[in-house]
Amino acid sequence: MLLTCENISKSYSGIEALRDVSLELRAGEIHGLVGANGAGKSTLMKILSGALSDFEGRITFQGKPIRMGNPHEALAHGIAMVYQELSGVGKLSVAENLFLGRQLRGKFGLIDWKEMNRQARSILETVNLELEVTRPLGSFPLSTRQLVEIARCLHAGSRLFILDEPTSALSPPEKERLFQLLRRLKEEGRGIVFVSHFIEEILEACDRVTILVDGRLRSTLPTAGLDKHGVIHEMLDGKDLGAEEAMEEALSLPPKAAGEPLVKLDSFSLKGAFQDIGLEVRPGEALGLYGFVGAGHQELAHCVCGSMDADAGEMWWKGQAIPLPTPSKAVEMGMAFVPAERATALVSKAENYKNITLAHLDTAVGRWVTPSKEIAVAAPCLEKVGCNPPDPRVQTGELSGGNQQKVVLGKWLLGEVQLLVLEEPTRGMDVGAKKEVMELVRDMKEKGAAVLITSCEPELLLAHADRILVMRQGKITKELFDCSVDKAELMRHA
């Protein structure tokens, strides 16, 4: 066994996050770790990577009991953590990142740049990556940065790699490349813990999968002979499946909605993101924008509601030509924007009620702002969106990701939403929270709001969009409506 965890328990101020979880990982194994949000995945990851040192239980690594006080000690033992938000320093060169904290010294203790760059190239060769190592790391796409990070840990001699949602931002070819690398690591006898919400990918990449439910070990199963439904069934502990989870067969999209568009865009361009985009959305219609990361659909969503300034573009609102709105103007007009980064959608240090009332203080609370008035409007709102706990006085930053997203949506419910723009509304959420969040979106649509959803997840759009525009490299390549479409079809156009 490469790694053995026995009876790991951890609680945060009295609330159990993990209870008696045991896990075994063989050398040369890719081991999946799945569970709903709050099931204890991240806690377990943090314990394994040394980020949490205060827990109960025993960890044995390569036959020796170990206890890490911090991530550096973990790395010294040979355990490397690759986070979803990669940790490299974007402004330093690739080579500097590979040698971060242990730069090669030459004469007089100065950094030996030449030798460092040469070695950096050969390190990258081991993961089949050919890069200009003197360029800043930040100038490379996320997928490349991820491989660089893995190469760095590999070079540091890591035996165990913990990958947190490694595929969430990857296109299919990039994903394939990552999987190839993982298989190589596996052949070399290293171990990999693969944490993901994408069950198909777990099934594709892993040898065994461990399922956590409410902080307890539900089961560890070999992936051979296991299918997605089986895993979801285990994860939900027998609860009902959402319709969107059974997304294997083709789905039929309805015909194009009739009537006057609420919003119409023409010749929208933003340098480096998209060119000459035109589209329209009608009230009560959900338009999906699909594309891989970097296709430009995310930036388009930002430009529609003024969060980013498009270089050029014309916009019609209810048939009238209008100047491109600023965010405050957009909110006034009834546009609600839910960005992918929840860090830009919420003031995490502020209480829930302050986040809920922020966009509509004038109409919902009135001239004088008092907590009692605010709580009176925020509490029912939190109740309605199903925030857990629905306590208006809790700091929003203390909630889980799914609940934070509900607060973001709840914020817009205080006013009349005419256009709802969602960017990756369910990223990083578990099945249950996803379903609840998208139900809120559906409610808003049924009340007559026009909805624009941009996503890199085909399942999400197939389940929730009435019409789908596929984008590739900043251009619309296909409009899909009134037809039967499946995941493969969508991805073919992207």
Added chain:
Amino acid sequence: MFEQFPIRMNLRTHARALAPLATLFALVIFFSIFTSGFFDLYTLNSVLKQASTRALVATGLTFVLLCCEIDLSVALVATLAGCQMGVLYKWMLDTGPAILSVTGPDGSITVTLVGAVLALLLPVLTGVLIGVINGLLTVWSRLPSFIITLAMMEIARGLASYLTKGAQYPDMPGVLPASANEGILIGADFELPYSVFVVGTIMLAAHFVLIYTRFGRYVYMTGGNREAARLAGVRTGFVVVGCLAICGMTASLGGLMNAGWINSAGINQNLNLLLEAIACVVLGGTSLFGGEGGIKNTLIGVLAFTVLDVGLGYVTWVDEFLRRSVMGLVLLSALLLNGQLAKIRQN
């Protein structure tokens, strides 16, 4: 109706809020025990008097720090206000038109009420204008307010020098020295300075604006997460300009108060005011990174700082020339304590 959500009261979550108050009490107790003559109503009177300029400047600075900006021009804006007032008043006495000054039967010249009001109002308007310019430049250039207000500090210094040509201006509307130095006698030996009422009114108004108005909420939310506030439709640029304008206003009020206190206006005033005012705000527990704190905190911070300042004057067992260092050490410990308590709260 919302009993199910009790306001969480426990020491841990309130440790940070209580730390500044604890610092204030600790300082008072310390000086009462280790010096003679500190615990006295006369000391209270000097603390209140000395606190007034700092309190005014720190009030506006609180707005600026809450929305995650900084204003380094406050001290020189204060000085400029004092100088402007002094020069203006002198001009009225010397050559002012009849509406501004009148010659009495005995040949003495006095400034009319209109003149006095003008001499007080114009400097404050200048302060507001400087604040607005600070704000507009910060928002428009997207440079840190640190840089913009640093440049503005020098501009204000230059203007003040130009106006005064290095001279002192001892004449000013009588209300200034009176409010800064005199007060209401309470009992036999305690005089409550009039400045307490001036400063109290302004701080109360500031507190009200921050807590009960939309603008106040926007200040906190802009400081807490500017992008989130912007995407929620808050005009964050307007909020920043507003905060810096308020700061310019209170800074110039502070400058007038200080000129009244020392009965003279000139360029060599308010030399330590910038750092003192920042120290007061931060000592009160308002975050340098925006979104947390408030006027209540600043009030405690100003009192704690001034108690320290006045108290050290009573300390005889420290070399006089070392007092400033002792002050720095005490401040440092108090700030470190605040920081540690904030950490406890987060975990």
